Amino acid sequence: MASRGNANEPRMWVGVVQPPQSRWPGVVGGLLIGILTAVATSLLLLALTPLFKSALAEADCDDPRGLHLVSGVGAESSSALTESDPIIVEHPAALAIDGDLGTSWVEGVDGLGKNETLTLTLPGTPDVQLVCVINGYAKSEALFLRNARVRQFTVKTDQGIQPSMLRQKPVADYAAYQSLAIPKGSTTEIVLTIAIAVGGVGGDRAADTSISEVEVWARD
Numbered sequence: 340m341a342s343r344g345n346a347n348e349p350r351m352w353v354g355v356v357q358p359p360q361s362r363w364p365g366v367v368g369g370l371l372i373g374i375l376t377a378v379a380t381s382l383l384l385l386a387l388t389p390l391f392k393s394a395l396a397e398a399d400c401d402d403p404r405g406l407h408l409v410s411g412v413g414a415e416s417s418s419a420l421t422e423s424d425p426i427i428v429e430h431p432a433a434l435a436i437d438g439d440l441g442t443s444w445v446e447g448v449d450g451l452g453k454n455e456t457l458t459l460t461l462p463g464t465p466d467v468q469l470v471c472v473i474n475g476y477a478k479s480e481a482l483f484l485r486n487a488r489v490r491q492f493t494v495k496t497d498q499g500i501q502p503s504m505l506r507q508k509p510v511a512d513y514a515a516y517q518s519l520a521i522p523k524g525s526t527t528e529i530v531l532t533i534a535i536a537v538g539g540v541g542g543d544r545a546a547d548t549s550i551s552e553v554e555v556w557a558r559d
């Protein structure tokens with residue numbers, strides 16, 4: 340009888356050889372998914388950032404957003420220049436709210452007009468959020484350079500008092516509006532006091548501080 344094998348012969352094990360299990364593929368896959376998720380999130384935030392910025396941006400003189408321009412504003416001043424040579428030309432406070440860039444309130448005291456005031460009286464008690472000024476004599480670049488302008492106002496409303504420093508405009512922007520720092524909120528008037536002024540330049544410069552326009556913007 341044939342033997343089916345010798346118990347002493349080495350046994351042959353037959354089966355599928357399994358490769359050694361590694362945890363690296365799982366780690367690499369997770370890493371890739373993480374990187375892709377981070378990239379996608381960054382791109383999404385990048386795309387949405389302008390929208391967020393736009394939603395959070397405050398109104399300014401270039402874009403008053405949802406504010407409305409207050410109409411029916413009155414203006415008074417503590418002094419006003421009257422030129423008499425060669426002809427009589429007056430520069431009353433009303434010229435700062437006439438909508439004409441070529442006309443200006445000019446203070447009428449000696450020097451640069453420190454402590455002179457321009458007072459805007461408002462209809463009712465609008466919720467004022469923005470005040471824009473054209474600082475200086477904006478009829479022409481030459482007149483802007485020749486005349487004095489405000490460096491710092493003290494702004495007083497029914498809500499309080501606030502100093503407002505005005506950035507010096509590039510000459511090319513001589514007729515541009517600039518916003519003032521103001522105590523925001525409901526008020527019956529806005530008093531602008533010249534705290535600091537800077538003189539004009541050139542041989543024919545004038546020590547006359549000028550404000551060409553003021554706009555008041557309020558929330559509904």
Ligand SMILES: [Ca+2]
Binds near residue numbers: 440442
């Ligand atoms: Ca004007």
